[in-house]
Amino acid sequence: MNYYYQKMTLALRVMALLACTQVNAGTNASCGVSLPKQAPAGSLIIGRANAGSVLTLAGRKLQLAPDLRFVFGAGPDVRQMTLAVRANSCKANVTVMITPRTWKTEIVNGVPQNTVTPDPATQKRIQAEGALISKARALESAGLGWQQPLIWPAIGRISGIYGSRRIINGQPSSPHLGLDIAAPTGTIVKAALSGKVSLRHDDMVMTGKTLILDHGFGINTVYIHLSQINVIEGQEVSAGDKIGAIGTSGRSTGPHLHFQVQWFQEKLDPALVLPGLFK
Numbered sequence: 001m002n003y004y005y006q007k008m009t010l011a012l013r014v015m016a017l018l019a020c021t022q023v024n025a026g027t028n029a030s031c032g033v034s035l036p037k038q039a040p041a042g043s044l045i046i047g048r049a050n051a052g053s054v055l056t057l058a059g060r061k062l063q064l065a066p067d068l069r070f071v072f073g074a075g076p077d078v079r080q081m082t083l084a085v086r087a088n089s090c091k092a093n094v095t096v097m098i099t100p101r102t103w104k105t106e107i108v109n110g111v112p113q114n115t116v117t118p119d120p121a122t123q124k125r126i127q128a129e130g131a132l133i134s135k136a137r138a139l140e141s142a143g144l145g146w147q148q149p150l151i152w153p154a155i156g157r158i159s160g161i162y163g164s165r166r167i168i169n170g171q172p173s174s175p176h177l178g179l180d181i182a183a184p185t186g187t188i189v190k191a192a193l194s195g196k197v198s199l200r201h202d203d204m205v206m207t208g209k210t211l212i213l214d215h216g217f218g219i220n221t222v223y224i225h226l227s228q229i230n231v232i233e234g235q236e237v238s239a240g241d242k243i244g245a246i247g248t249s250g251r252s253t254g255p256h257l258h259f260q261v262q263w264f265q266e267k268l269d270p271a272l273v274l275p276g277l278f279k
């Protein structure tokens with residue numbers, strides 16, 4: 001072994017050691033994983049890791065894309081997310097602190113009363129339909145649509161925002177975890193990302209005509225209260241394809257698109273990923 005070779009191996013060893021301990025300002029970097037140190041509640045978070053890394057978050061093994069990126073998301077009430085990383089002999093926990101936000105209160109009246117205080121038969125339907133939605137959200141495919149920048153699924157007035165605490169027909173309701181875009185019935189609704197239709201339902205009590213698209217790695221988008229649906233389950237769509245039209249089906253007081261972005265069951269804030277909003 002010559003002198004230069006020895007020096008090079010030593011440098012590589014030092015670099016490998018640093019990779020396990022180095023922390024950059026504003027970014028976590030451990031065992032070759034790069035992640036933001038903090039992110040606001042509702043964020044979709046994209047990280048990077050070395051090839052062959054094993055990444056586990058809340059008991060779930062994360063997929064690593066061919067470009068070595070991975071994705072997860074923090075719902076509205078999450079305070080921190082810790083990723084366990086194993087890469088060769090390097091082992092580390094990388095934590096992203098989730099910054100709390102304050103939420104608005106919105107008063108909504110005129111909602112069909114059977115969706116606010118449903119009778120037992122309707123309640124049963126709501127539960128069964130909720131299970132179908134949960135199943136679609138649980139899907140984990142190898143699709144890479146999540147790597148694209150999102151496009152607006154419809155053009156209109158923002159009539160409801162993520163996180164608001166809603167008083168519906170005088171009753172406190174669960175938080176609103178999507179973005180409402182109000183526009184006339186029939187306004188085109190587009191796929192926000194490329195993906196595959198994982199759920200199509202023409203008549204759900206709460207959400208009316210309902211679509212869920214799977215974009216891979218647990219990222220999915222939801223389009224509800226539609227007046228028409230132009231795609232079928234299993235169909236591949238490209239970002240920007242027409243998938244339906246705005247309506248007011250389900251628990252709704254006027255024509256609008258309720259749009260959600262999710263990582264599995266974690267509901268994320270579309271305003272943080274759509275271009276040009278609150279940036």
Ligand SMILES: [Zn+2]
Binds near residue numbers: 160176178179257259
């Ligand atoms: Zn909504």
